[in-house]
Amino acid sequence: xxxxxxxxxxxxxxxxxxxxxxxxxxxxxxxxxxxxxxxxxxxxxxxxxxxxxxxxxxxxxxxxxxxxxxxxxxxxxxxxxxxxxxxxxxxxxxxxxxxxxxxxxxxxxxxxxxxxxxxxxxxxxxxxxxxxxxxxxxxxxxxxxxxxxxxxxxxxxxxxxxxxxxxxxxxxxxxxxxxxxxxxxxxxxxxxxxxxxxxxxxxxxx
Numbered sequence: 001x002x003x004x005x006x007x008x009x010x011x012x013x014x015x016x017x018x019x020x021x022x023x024x025x026x027x028x029x030x031x032x033x034x035x036x037x038x039x040x041x042x043x044x045x046x047x048x049x050x051x052x053x054x055x056x057x058x059x060x061x062x063x064x065x066x067x068x069x070x071x072x073x074x075x076x077x078x079x080x081x082x083x084x085x086x087x088x089x090x091x092x093x094x095x096x097x098x099x100x101x102x103x104x105x106x107x108x109x110x111x112x113x114x115x116x117x118x119x120x121x122x123x124x125x126x127x128x129x130x131x132x133x134x135x136x137x138x139x140x141x142x143x144x145x146x147x148x149x150x151x152x153x154x155x156x157x158x159x160x161x162x163x164x165x166x167x168x169x170x171x172x173x174x175x176x177x178x179x180x181x182x183x184x185x186x187x188x189x190x191x192x193x194x195x196x197x198x199x200x201x202x203x204x205x206x
Contacts, residue, residue, distance in 0.1 A: 013042050022056065022064045029068025029156070034075045035129055040065070044156050048163025058160055065156030066149050069121070073131040073148045080135020109137040114147050121151025 017024035025047050032038045047061040109116065113134065120130040134144055 009038060010042050010046075013038070014046055017043070017046060017050070022060060025056075025061055025064040026068040026071065029065045029152075030072035030075075032128060033069045033072025033131065033152075035079075035132055036072075037128060040069075040127075040155070041124065041159060044159030045163030045166065048160030049167065051160060052164040052167070058157065058164070061160045062153060062157035065160070066152040069127075069152035069156070070145060070149050074145070076129075076131035077135035077139075077141070077144060080132045081138055082135075084132060084136040109134055109139040113137075113139040114143050117144060117147040118151040121148060122155045127152075127155070 013028055016028055020027065025043065028038060028043045029040060032040050032043065044061065044065050047056060047065065048058065050056050051058045051061050117130065117134065117139070120126045131144075131148070
C-alpha cells in the first residue's frame with residue numbers, strides 16, 4: 001500500500017515537472033508547503049536528476065523550489081492568521097487548546113520565530129506544517145518570508161544534489177526519508193500526548 005502511494009505521488013510529480021519545467025518545481029513545492037503531504041524528498045531529487053542531464057541548472061531548481069516553498073507557506077500562514085486563531089479561540093476547548101496556549105505560542109514565535117522557521121524548513125514533516133502555527137501566533141510576516149526562503153534554500157539544493165548523485169535511482173530518496181517521517185510522526189504524537197497530560201494536570205491545579 002505504501003509503495004503504491006509513493007509510486008502515485010512520484011508519477012504526479014514527474015508528470016508535473018516534465019510538463020511545466022521550473023514552474024512545475026515551484027508549483028509542486030508550493031503544494032508541499034501549503035500543508036499538503038506531497039514530499040519534497042521526491043520533488044527536488046527529480047529536479048536535480050534533470051539538472052544533471054542538462055535540462056535545468058542546480059541553482060535554478062534550488063531557487064525555484066525555495067520560491068515554491070515561500071508561496072505555499074504564505075498560503076498556510078494566511079489560513080493560520082485569518083482563520084486558524086479565530087477557530088481555536090472559539091472551538092479550541094474541544095481539542096484541549098485554550099487562549100493561554102495561544103498566548104504561549106505568540107511568545108514563542110515572537111522570541112524564537114526566526115530560528116524556529118529557519119531550522120524547521122530542513123526537517124521532514126515539520127517543514128510542511130510549521131507555517132500554520134506561525135500564522136496563528138502572528139509571527140512577523142517579513143521575518144517569516146525571509147527565514148522561510150533562507151531555510152528552504154539549503155534543503156532544496158541538498159535534495160537536488162542528492163538526485164544528481166543517485167542518477168536513475170533518484171526516487172530511492174523518497175522512500176528512505178519517509179522512514180524518518182514515520183519516526184518524526186511518532187515523536188509528534190508523543191508531544192501531543194505530553195501536552196494533553198500537562199493540560200489536564202494544570203486544570204486539576206486550578
